[in-house]
Amino acid sequence: MITITDLEKYYATEEVRTIALNKLSFKVKEGEFVAVMGPSGCGKSTLLNILGLLDDPDGGSFVFNGIEVAGFNERKRADLRKHNIGFVFQSFNLIDELTVFENVELPLIYTGVKPAERKVRVDAVLEKMQIMHRRKHFPQQLSGGQQQRVAVARAVVNNPKLILADEPTGNLDSSNGNEVMDLLTELNEAGTTIIMVTHSEHDAKYSHRIIRMLDGQKVTENVLAEFKSV
């Protein structure tokens, strides 16, 4: 599903050029659950931004679903993104002014789904995430665990092929964190590809494979579980 080859990304200030990704290459198969680990500044987040089509690489190739996307402009990336990728962030990033229902509904609005169908789909996903009873609340009225469940609901409502999770449990206590990891595992078992950046060895164990990075390069890869192509 994803093939990156010699991916490069630099950050330049006036005097220093920092290399964030240094000729990074790997593949992710459809249906796989991959954890990316490494110390701060190793390039994990940069990688995630590029994989999420939020940012553009400076060099190398990135093939997504058979399409070379390196060099796509913002509009094309956005289009691809909204139909294929869901995001889960450490800090949830729910929109404060919208209710739980409206937050989850948002991606459907942007992909042009009709209101009646939106309601059905949002209700279904809220039911699944067990926060139906909170649908009219605003994000600030929810606990952290509930907020992250809303964020996951929002990420999956469009049935994306890929979910990118950036430290999804970072702001949660362990029991809430485990709940979120269970959710992600369920989604993965249902066929969604997941790439997750994390610091937590515990969370990483939920994945099939851990890619460890240092200074913008892959250092090791541990396969934790046998993954069979779907």
Place this chain on the structure above:
Amino acid sequence: MIRNYFKIAWRNIRANILFTVLNIAGLAIGLCVCIILFSFVNTELSFDKMYSNAEDIYRVNMETSEEYDFETWAELPNAVGPAMAQDIPQVKRMTRLIKDDFGTTASLKIGDKNFTENRLYLADSTIFKMFDFKFLEGNSENAFSKPKSIVLSQSAKERLFAGREAMGQLITVNNRDTLQVSGIYADLPENSVMDATMVYNILDSWMGTNVYWGNASYETYVQLQPNTNVAEIQEQATGLIDKYVEKDNQYFTRFLFQPLTKIHLYSADIRDGYSSKLGNITTIKSLLFLSLLVLFIACINYMNLATANSQKRAKGIGMNKVLGANRRQMLSLFYVETGIMVFLSIVIGYAVSFLALPLFKSITGNEISYQDLLATPILIGLSIIWILVTLIAGSYPAISMSGISPLVLVNKSKKKGSASEFVRKGLVVFQFAASIVLIIAVTIILQQMSFIKNKNLGYDPSGIVAVSIKSAENNQQVQSLIQGLERQSNIESVSAVQTIPGSNESGRSVSKLATDNIGMPIASCRTNGDIVKTLKLKLLAGTELPQNIVAGDSLIYTLINEKILNFLDYKTPEDAIGKTINTELGSRAIITGIVENFNFNSLKEDIGGYMYYKSHKAPEGIRTVLVRYNTQDLSKFIDLVQQTFTASLPNTAFDYQFLDRHVAQLYASEEKTASTATIFSALAIFIACLGLFGLAAFTAEQRTKEIGVRKVLGATVTGITRLLSKDFLKLVLVAFVIAVPVAYWLMHKWLLNFAYRTEINWWVFVFAGLAAILIALLTVSFQAIKAAIANPVKSLRTE
């Protein structure tokens, strides 16, 4: 999708209460000012458009010859109209129009009651058809069919007859003509220069029948056939001058046709004319400019506050984009938000304008009614304003914020603050520059007004009351009044004159030798004497005019000002005493005294030649008694004068005015300008402060962490307050540098309206600069101090 924008926008508006309140307050004030001014302007622009013949009616003005400096006059000889009607076939209708007795207040007598009236006109009967007079009683065809008829407006009828039958009743005008009421017409529209409350037939008076090309006192209106080429007619009309007037007597060079609908606003440079309802296009333009400026300042506030808020909103926008929103959709979101905000402001501003209307009226003296506020053009204008302000005020936040990258979510977005920072600063500088210009302008306007009020005019208008005696039935009445007044202990002196200084003097020309071709145009005023004492003129040489002249003395005694003295080429005032002066008065005139120049006209004009004269054989009448009094109790004093008056002139209405109030009236429009400008400036500055306040709040919030760190490292409250205020003060200084030359140029131009003007002092600029700094400092320091005294632990923990 749109519904969703509304939802988000509305919740955003509610979520940021401080910003919303600041924004709406600023915009609503700006809009309120605009609404009031637009309706004022709308009323001014609507003048005289309601007449069915409006497009074809022109006032004929004339350009004078070199001797009168090529001025344009609105009043013509009474022969002009009839000549045009006779010789030019395209002239469909013509009416001459003159206020009774050249515009002085008329005294009316009905039964044993006396009334004063100053909108009594004489006109040709064609006026009724030309100006759509709507007759409630009688009709336009027969109104003047009987000699000595008069028609009244509905409200004049009410005033004079108080509900009683008016038709057929007799009215005696100035104890001279007795006229019979032959018609009642509906009051003329408020927004018309035609302000007659009573009209009688000009053909009943020598003014209409005795036509000649001399005295220019008659406004002349013509109605042309539809689709006539005006330029051609103007040409033809000018041709009449050579046809009817000998070369030597041509003191006018051509006729100018002024469209009726332009008279109200475009007559500032035209001399005379009788209407009491003249506006000024320059005032209209400056008011429009000012109101747009205030509105623009309010828009800037909105932009600043909205973008300052962007940090808070960035994540939301980023998230929307991650979820698939494109830039266009985000643009729409911001425009919707602005649209709602502006709509609320318009509603509030509109409501407030109704409440503020009486205040606006009382401060500026401008007449607008609630109906004017509800006029259709205003409502249409409001919709346009809504769209325009939304587009203008919404543009900057929409454009800058819709461009926010989704990477803000992961803190990887490039700091692209500098460009928007620059724009924001530029906007603040603009606001403050405009405010400083306004402060300077207002200061100089007020200075000039006080200069005018305190300027020594060369005579003393205070302590003088002018009593009209033009309707005295005979000279005995006048003598009895004067003697009665002179007996009072609190009256210092009494002078019977043709007129008060600066209005209704007779225009003449004087020359040294009878053979001189070109004379000097002067104002002449007949008097019976004691004028130096009564007006407190300064006598340079010679004496007051003689108290008594023996019967049969045909000499004309004159008192001239320095202007005339210089024109006549005398070395010293003493040289001129006893010398002959050529005055166009018919008999030999000699100079008996010289007075220092005095400002008989407004200070907008230079002093011209002025001559008081006394003679048995005078063409002008004595129409006014000037009374110099010495008392504080004015109402008791006026009662006393009235008693004396009524005892002497029992059949005449008592009509008086205080001379100093008359003088103050000369500057009424400038007073209006001054108070209007003051309000505007105060509001503009206030709105700018609202914006600055919000911006300061934002900066303080944005720098909370920095302030926390600084305090942990030992910074003091004063240090931090200074740090936060400094940036804003720099902006105010830049604004000051921009504002000074602009203000100087503007005010220099404005002062050129006055022949006598105050200097533009450097301290005005310093004052305005300091005021701006002080205001900015007060606004900003509140936020700065609040931020500086906050507990740093709190701010650091939240990060």
